[in-house]
Amino acid sequence: MTSAQPTTTATEINPATAPPLRKVDALLAHYGSSHTHPSNELIHFVAIPLIMLSLVGLIYALHPFAAYAFVATSMVYYARLSWVFFATMVLGSVAMLAAVQALDQLGILWQTSVAIFVVGWVFQFIGHKLEGKKPSFFEDIQYLWVGPLFVISKLFQKIGIRW
Secondary structure, three states: OOOOOOOOOOOOOOOOOOOOOOHHHHHHHHHHHOOOOHHHHHHHHHHHHHHHHHHHHHHHHHOHHHHHHHHHHHHHHHHHHOHHHHHHHHHHHHHHHHHHHHHHHHOOHHHHHHHHHHHHHHHHHHHHHHHOOOOHHHOOOOHHHHHHHHHHHHHHHHHOOOO
16 A cells, blocks of 8 residues: 655745745735735835825925934845845935925925925725735834835836836
8 A cells, every 4th residue: 555645746845944034025014914805905006105295295394314323224125125225215315315305495395394294194994894804013113114115016026027
């Protein structure tokens, strides 16, 4: 009597021989688990960049150096996770800082930033109500920095860029 050995197909991954999950992939997987509803994802794709813009705008309105320091510190976090995400976030941050400076030159930075911040968060919480799950940053504050990567990762998946 012989026992049949289980076979592994090409699409199955053996946990014992699989490469370890990178921190960025683990963070994105956890974040993604509370962002599966299509409407919640769509809301996040719009609201997260707007909230980022408004947050940097609010910090810039307090003092420009504080905004630059916040962005620079955030870039260190992204560089530690993925060079592809880091490069993307640098480009996005340059554009975001240019928009903040333009709003400041128009004299409407703090008002615009407050309005965008409030509306963005209202929509985020509507999305989580639809999802039926609490925002990830309630568990760990670093998920506030992972949110933008989640948005970028979805775009990268569509166009075939690996981070």
